Amino acid sequence: MIPTSHYLVVSLLLFTTGVIGVLTRRNVIIVLMSIELILNAVNINLVAFSQHLASLDGQIFAIFVITDAAAEAAVGLGIIIAFFRNRQTLLADEMDLLRW
Amino acid sequence: MTNEILFYFFAGLAVLGGVLVVTMRNAVHSAVFLITTLLATAGLYLTLNAEFLFVVQIILYVGGIMVLFVFVIMLVNLDVALHQVQFNRQTWVAGLLSFALLAELLAAVALARSYGEENWLFAAPHVPTVTAEGNTEQIGRLLFQNYVIPFEIASILLLVALVGAVVMGKKRI
DSSP states (O other), rough: OOOOHHHHHHHHHHHHHHHHHHHOOOHHHHHHHHHHHHHHHHHHHHHHHHHHTTOOOHHHHHHHHHHHHHHHHHHHHHHHHHHOOOSSSGGGOOOOOOOO | OHHHHHHHHHHHHHHHHHHHHHHSSSSHHHHHHHHHHHHHHHHHHTTTTTTHHHIIIIIIIIIIIHHHHHHHHHHHHOOOHTTTBBTTTTHHHHHHHHHHHHHHHHHHHHHTSSTTTTTTTTSSOOOOOOSSSSSHHHHHHHHHTTHHHHHHHHHHHHHHHHHHHHHHHOOOO
């Protein structure tokens, strides 16, 4: 059997990759995809601990996280389409209407 | 032994795909590598005896969310975007801080080795006893008995997201 810590390390690497993507990319669609990476890393952790503790609660939480990811993707992509229609751009640093 | 080989294969695939998602210039390529990562994650669920989540991951993530992503990329396809700078000005600071975060979390996992009774995280996990009913039945029972109120709240969340997406997609907002 594989120790739980190995799953934790995989999840950590995916999480950090996602954080780097959110912080550095300018394309909003890729930022959203990086958020999906982060949510996946969380799910791996939840399922790994679910097996570690021999309890299914972690898997239930992973299902709720997937539901959240679906809702977030739908609304986020809707916002991106509305924004693109108004400003003809997808760059995160040009979304500065509220900047002082 | 097969379990170990599968785990390292899927783990390597997931991390490699994740790195490529973040570094690719073209959003379509990023989406393809994100699909790779999601499928590899599904494989990881399989090595964790979570068969229901394995199927949900493939149907919902790869079949639902990623199709939505690819569809939106097609709708807003910009050839100009490919020739623009892809990274922010804050890239170096952000990368440095992220690696600091990674080092910190890895240190936390390594530190857990020195605590606890008999290397708890590092020993082989508790192997679930094989029961008469499978993973899906157990999850269904839990979801509709212990977690029925969160389940209903999740359905309200999905309804709100549905309305929100429709409103955002309208011609004039």
